[in-house]
Amino acid sequence: MSDIRTLALQCRQAAQTLGLLSTQARSELLRSMADALDADADTILAANGRDLQAASDKGVGAAMLDRLALNPKRLADVANALREVAALPDPVGEVTREYVRPNGIRVQKVRVPLGVIAMIYEARPNVTADAAALCIKAGNGVILRGGSEAIHSNTAIAASLKRALREAGLPEAALTLVEDLRRETMLELLQLNDIIDLAIPRGGEGLIRFVAEHARVPVIKHYKGVCHLFVDDSADIGLAVNLLVDGKVSRPSACNSLETLLVHQAIAPTFLPLAAAALRERGVELRGDATTQALLPGVLPATEDDYAAEYLDLILAIRVVPDIGAAIAHIQQYTSDHTEVIATGNPAQGEAFVHALRSAVVMVNASSRFSDGGELGLGAEIGISTTRLHSYGPMGLEALTVERFVVRGEGQVRQ
Secondary structure (H helix, E strand, O other): OOHHHHHHHHHHHHHHHHHOOOHHHHHHHHHHHHHHHHHOHHHHHHHHHHHHHHHHHOOOOHHHHHHHOOOHHHHHHHHHHHHHHHHOOOOOOOEEEEEEOOOOOEEEEEEEEOOEEEEEEOOOOHHHHHHHHHHHHOOOEEEEEOOHHHHHHHHHHHHHHHHHHHHOOOOHHHEEEOOOOOHHHHHHHHOOOOOOOEEEEEOOHHHHHHHHHHOOOOEOOOOOOOEEEEEOOOOOHHHHHHHHHHHHHOOOOOOOOEEEEEEEOOOHHHHHHHHHHHHHHOOOEEEEOHHHHHHOOOOEEOOHHHHOOOOOOOEEEEEEEOOHHHHHHHHHHHOOOOEEEEEOOOHHHHHHHHHHOOOOEEEEOOOHHHOOOOOOOOOOOOEEEOOOOOOOEEEOOHHHEEEEEEEEOOOOOOO
């Protein structure tokens, strides 16, 4: 038996133990894990420093370095996210539907843990803690396979979390960090469809496509985040500028950052100069269509590739459109089904925008940066799904359970 199969079997056995714990016990475990992260902050940050130095020496880009980096505030936020998850309602055992059939049998649909979740991810060492918290709160075991660029950070975080498991008298295998980072080992892990219940890749498009194309286990994924803001002709200009700046600048390396701005032609002459000034002040490079270039001297021409791009950087593509229908058509052509935003003062236009688009998150007069499990009240998120299966959009606790039927009768038989 291979090492990775042995680890996966041990995780599955440990997951059965977690599934039997009370809500209180699992919540207390998460709070202990958060305390362990706080206690080990210096060790974790030192390990992260080693990863950052190695990545910098290799010439890794700014977006990846930002995803990799921890600092005292970010690490404290990770610990607090665990406490938030601990405080959330427990989905396990929730009865989502109940009814009685004509023959008297009582039918319930009840949430139960999925089982074993395999997380395949790059950079982002916070995923190690977030994924563990969500999986454990929902009664699942988790197998974590991070990238080589974050190996020291992930190992340090996992060690803290495992200590909390050990001190609670629970099997450490419930949280399994794969330390063998060879691609062959990851491929073998993705073939274990008799042990792994779900794989969630989180990282660049190349990694996600690799997992989706090679896995024999179910995969929930999103390839990239090409997020749009459409500024309607009825929009409050100040509000729209604020949404644009926050969506593009607050963390451009995040998948919920804005990549394309669409502007109604009637408001463009007023809105675009103000928007451009605010963006350029913050170092954003602008690329636009011919109308945008006429209104904003110095804007680079935008190509079709620009409108399809996930920049993850301080670059923004702009197009002026004749109406909301043209904006919706543009989004439908280039969308990655992640997040779309409309700035409008017309409620009917807002509703038309919501109903016309099928993206996982659609927002009216709110920043795209709220497309995040924590901001939407899920606590930490384990990922964002643009796969239209049992979960769509930011994935929290409920997404790590499934509904099964429980039937209670009094001896009824089917004749």
